[in-house]
Amino acid sequence: MSLRQAALDVRERAYAPYSGFKVGAAIRDTDGTVHRGCNVENVAYPEGTCAEAGAIASMIASGASRLAEVYVVADAPMPVTPCGGCRQKLAEFGAPDVSVTMATTAGTEQVMTLAELLPGAFGADHMSHSDTGGS
DSSP: OOHHHHHHHHHTTOBOTTTOOOEEEEEEETTSOEEEEEOBOOSSTTOOBOHHHHHHHHHHHHTOOOEEEEEEEESSSSOOOOOHHHHHHHHHHEEEEEEEEEEETTSOEEEEEHHHHSTTOOOGGGGSOOOOOOO
16 A cells, blocks of 8 residues: 555544544655554644654554654645654654655645754754863
8 A cells, every 4th residue: 555545544534523634644664564643633722643643653553663754644725744743753763864745635745855844853962962071
């Protein structure tokens, strides 16, 4: 199954009774397995879960930890980019050159890399201490 079809299929399962804005995401891990996620709203905004976060959780739950490709689809007039939080989540598990395809249900697509979506991403390297102890 293609990433597009996987994202379209899971989008139909989205729980979006408040906004009506269903989103589906499919990611392929570095072993080639496809993981899917859909948005799940909650009446207590903003406590819902984004489709990308759901797909990442599915990947991690399966035992994989690195993504190789991302596809996100929504019924919108133009492709919808992942929110800022999801961009950071995707960057946690993917290399800067990972392709992210954003699409409409009508078939319009826009492709960007993770680095293009989140330039200057905060990463694990930022967590190392560089304290030299000099005075």
